[in-house]
Amino acid sequence: MLTVRKLNAGYGKLQVLYDLSIEVPAKGLTVVVGPNGAGKTTLLCSIMNIAKVFSGEILFEGNSLIGELTHNLAQKGIAYVPQMGNVFAGLSVMDNLHMAGYMLSKAEADAKAEQMTEIFPVLKKFIHRSAGTLSGGERRMLAIAMGLMKNPKLMLLDELSTDLAPIIAERVMMEVARMRDELGITILMVEQMAKRALEIGDTAYLLVSGQVKYSGQANSLLHEPELCSMYLGIKQLPGQGETKLSVAEEGSEGN
Ligand SMILES: Nc1ncnc2c1ncn2[C@@H]1O[C@H](COP(=O)(O)OP(=O)(O)OP(=O)(O)O)[C@@H](O)[C@H]1O
Numbered sequence: 001m002l003t004v005r006k007l008n009a010g011y012g013k014l015q016v017l018y019d020l021s022i023e024v025p026a027k028g029l030t031v032v033v034g035p036n037g038a039g040k041t042t043l044l045c046s047i048m049n050i051a052k053v054f055s056g057e058i059l060f061e062g063n064s065l066i067g068e069l070t071h072n073l074a075q076k077g078i079a080y081v082p083q084m085g086n087v088f089a090g091l092s093v094m095d096n097l098h099m100a101g102y103m104l105s106k107a108e109a110d111a112k113a114e115q116m117t118e119i120f121p122v123l124k125k126f127i128h129r130s131a132g133t134l135s136g137g138e139r140r141m142l143a144i145a146m147g148l149m150k151n152p153k154l155m156l157l158d159e160l161s162t163d164l165a166p167i168i169a170e171r172v173m174m175e176v177a178r179m180r181d182e183l184g185i186t187i188l189m190v191e192q193m194a195k196r197a198l199e200i201g202d203t204a205y206l207l208v209s210g211q212v213k214y215s216g217q218a219n220s221l222l223h224e225p226e227l228c229s230m231y232l233g234i235k236q237l238p239g240q241g242e243t244k245l246s247v248a249e250e251g252s253e254g255n
């Protein structure tokens, strides 16, 4: 669905990404992991035309995205959930959902918002509360729901676990896996919480200093002890059978 080929990109004259190539297949969860400053956010910003592309190709369903206006990308079916500041704190949960669905008709937006509260029951509970009063994890769910309001084909998720307690981050991750499994959405997820991301992901890329150091099955990267300990802070290899968690196992509400 999305192909990035030999991408060189950065900010102004600063180059951050070097000859980076990735493939994001339809309906899969592609994970990009790597240490701080590796260029993970820059990759998403290049796709969204926020960072500067020096050379290379970015193709979405076969068409180049380079030079596309950022606000046109939503219409093309790409939703971007940025790392921070991704909800309107002063607005209610409902109003946030409606803001995100601004291109829908009122009736469509109402129906979509209703669907979001079914997917994320926690949003239903707080539908009239201002988003600024939500906990970090609830806020992240709202940000994901806002992305889904746009009926995207492709979702770009930037470090959903930032600033969350590990258990909450875990829950958010499982929601992402559920989104792939139940809604069939194609996801490109950038993540620092590498272990869980690699457990739920299909394919993975390890990004170090703007270059791809590993590409392949997400799970298999967990069996590369050197890469795991050097770049991802994962010391222990997972035990047999722990490699693929199902969403149900995590105790998600299942509705
Ligand atoms: N707007 C910007 N202008 C100039 N340099 C930037 C800008 N944004 C990021 N950088 C630099 O680009 C490099 C890569 O940053 P990036 O945010 O892509 O890393 P990251 O992998 O997302 O890191 P983290 O895990 O900390 O979020 C860093 O050296 C950073 O300082």
Ligand SMILES: [Mg+2]
Residues within 6 Å of the ligand: 040, 041, 042, 083, 158, 159
């Ligand atoms: Mg980042």
